[in-house]
Amino acid sequence: MRHTRVSMKPSSHPVDALLRVVGVTKTFAEVTALADVSVDFHAGEVVGLVGGNGAGKTTLLRLLCGLYRPTDGIVHGHVGEKRVEIHQMREHVGVVPEATGLYARLTAWENIRYHSRLNGIDDDMAWTRTERFAKLLNFDEDLHRSTRGFSRGMRQKTALLRAMAHGPRILLLDEPTGGLDVTSARMVRKLVRKLGDEGGTVIYSTHNLAEAQQVCDRIIIIHNGTLRADGTPSSLMKKTETDSLEEAYVALTEDVSRTGETEVEGRFSRAWRRLMTRGGEPDE
């Protein structure tokens, strides 16, 4: 098994890093979802988290937005010169989870406004930002429609606008183009690239290598819970002496992918579910 680590150490100038992940391990019961991962995220970068199913991308994103606490290691951020805990960064972070998580009985704008109010942003400011980005996504006509019956693309656009309405410094996107049609996916990619060009920081999880190469300044490859590579698409190809990002990815992740869920239930939850399902899972 060949592991080529292009760069694994956090930046030597940590204050520049908006988010720092230092020696983080995350385990769920007996499964290690992430093992000793260290990585920095800087202002103005569009970073692609690339990896197969169950590689640990979502776990890393959830650690970055404070949904998970590391089993070992530290995740923290910087606001100016000040080092802050990750949960104190939340108002600077916008998140689009894989399940868009929209309320069906609210309109798209009401969904967005609810989150922006919780982020402490007044409605006028949130509306100004939402309207601007909605036009870019060709979605401004649909803002006052109920989200019930929205297509996957419309839901994704709403979730994206919701994540951006409070003007976050960092956007965390979990598979933002998954399940989208070509046009919608293209619009999302264009918006992400525009945000990056305007100085925003976007951390973007995907298993679409072509998309990552097209959108991202920097690519982090995660495989079986470990960080395998971190660099620009061209540097990854150069280091692995390959002609495409896909070949570089294959070279960096030659060992067999682990199977099954990485995030298993706790003992209590398992017992609870067994009780509820009278006897547990068929494969147990």
Add this chain to the structure above:
Amino acid sequence: MSDIRLRIGRVLEVARKELIDFVRDWRTMLAMILVPIMIFPVIFIALPLFLQSEQAEIAEHQLIVEIQIDEEVPTGLSEHLEGRNLIFSEVELVEQGTLSNNTLDAQRLKSGVEEDTLHAILRLRQTDSNASESWDYAILSDSTSELSREAKARTLEGVLAWEADVINTTLAENNLSRDEAFDPIHWDGDQNAADLASTGEKAAMGLAMFIPLVVALWTATAAIQPAIDLTAGERERGTLEALLCTPVARADLLFGKWLAVATVASVSVLGQMGGLLFAIAFLAGDAFGVPSITTTGVVLLLLSVLLFAVFVVAIELAVAVRAHSVKEAGSILGPMILLFIGPTLFAQFVNLQGIENWWFAMPVFNVTLAMREAIMGIHDPIHIVLWVTTSLSYAIVAVWWASKQFNREDLVESLS
């Protein structure tokens, strides 16, 4: 200070959004608001009307009764039977043994009932006695048939009316009145007039046995659906993950949700109580009397209902948070209602006279007994302090436990 204001603002925003969500769901509005308000008025109006129409329908039926007798039907009896919409025919009594023995006529009566040609059989046999008349009798009928049951009831009424005539005649022959013979020691005047309790107080006492059960049952039931929807439901639909990524503390999110569910559950149960009081006061006041409850009693009743709702909702939220899916939450919360209803039922039989103070410190019992005391106008300061403080304490502990559950890391994962 501004931090507290910010947090309160966020809690209220969460509650506001959840309430909007409830209001826009017509099923929730129907189940949580309209049905509870309307259920008792509808029952008090519709049920008597329905029973009356059913009674009238059955009273219109002319029923056929066969009288088995060795001689002529006594005039007194036939007069009483004729007035009861019965057609009767006379046949000779064949049964030689006990008149209730149905062996001889069972099959014939059964098929008669089925074909609507015979509904009951009255057997009569004269016996020797010192009375003016003396008879043995039995009425054969099929209790599983409504018409046969009705035929028996009408025949029995006629027989008993005839019997009363016979008794009166026998007593008169011996220079006695019915009261002298059967009620030699009798109450003078109106028994109700001798009761110090007013009609309103007596109605309130009856209500005190009823209201706590309604409150316990409905609060526990009403809170289940929204508690599940706002926790396991959000988890299943994937809306919780995005919400947990906002800067709102999880405890504040929980408080907002709890406030919304407690509001809906309280409105629901207060609506139901309002409907019940309206039904009793305006629709069934003649039958039950309008309950008289003091203003203090009403205030204490409302307070106890609210505290109960706060407590129940917090527990249900905490349990629902632990579930991975709506189905799982429903399967555990459904049977859990018994935890609230059981003590409430038990508390109905606790004597309030000389009740020990510790009853007012026990969860569920305290609020149930508080409701009974409030309705019955018993305002014991020690009891009030005890149930208010303990209820609040239990509610706070329940909310704290719920917020602990809401801090669980696996909250963003669902089985779907």
